[in-house]
Amino acid sequence: MFETVAYELQDGIAEIRLNRPHRLNAVVQKLYDDILAALDQAERDKNVRVIVLTGEGRAFCVGADLKEHKTGRTAFDRRQYLMSEQRVCRRLVSLPKPIIAAVKGYALGAGAEMALACDFIVMAASARIAFPEIGLGTFLGGGVTYVLPRLVGLAKARGLIFLGQQIDGAEAVRIGLASYCIPDETFREGVRTLASELSKKAPFSMQLAKEQLASAAYGTFDSALTAELEGMMFCSTTRDWQEGVDAFAEKRQPTFRGG
Incomplete structure (x- = not known):
């Protein structure tokens, strides 16, 4: 190729x-x-x-x-x-x-x-x-x-x-x-x-973590807190978040699908 x-x-x-x-x-x-x-x-x-x-x-x-x-x-x-x-x-x-x-x-x-x-x-x-x-x-x-x-x-x-x-x-x-x-x-x-x-990690969570770690040096502590809050709220709307919660309750490894 x-x-x-x-x-x-x-x-x-x-x-x-x-x-x-x-x-x-x-x-x-x-x-x-x-x-x-x-x-x-x-x-x-x-x-x-x-x-x-x-x-x-x-x-x-x-x-x-x-x-x-x-x-x-x-x-x-x-x-x-x-x-x-x-x-x-x-x-x-x-x-x-x-x-x-x-x-x-x-x-x-x-x-x-x-x-x-x-x-x-x-x-x-x-x-x-x-x-x-x-x-x-x-x-x-x-x-x-x-x-x-x-x-x-x-x-x-x-x-x-x-x-x-x-x-x-x-x-x-x-x-x-x-x-x-x-x-x-x-x-x-x-x-x-x-x-x-x-x-095996959750793709959206990984993406947000990579973005924030790369950009945090340009901002303040307060801006990092705001970005993290938005990230947590976004992740909680995904199917992967529910899979993580269910897997924890069922004491098994989660299977994340990027959705």
């Missing part, structure tokens, strides 16, 4: 795999286009409850394909390419379904930025993540200067960005950059377990 992305749906989990393994999934314009198209497909499909973004082969994504960037491009072309990354990261943040970045191998530059835009970063123990842009004479994108200090604090963010430090999965979890670190040999199973757990 896509030239540079593999898409697979199983048990409510849509897996989007960056599929340029011969270049360690380095980014070109077509890859950004295919990621956006795959995300659109996953959002439209009511059978999709969770999205896993990962890479084919030995890396998640090593950033921009510098070999391609050596060819002549106009300033307009360069800006359009850079805007594509911004669109991808904004889409990952705003898409109303939970997204897991499953990082094995390297996540560098644009790869790290896309991972950071997801709701969860899950890293294999041997994986490495870094923001090397300053050392390459370029700059960061995807909202990193906003998101990264919120996750790890300003002092640690300075070290990661100014020095381009590579950190492994265990260190990423320790500083709050990643959610989980999983041994390499059980990585895929661990990611699927997390995705499966998320897929």
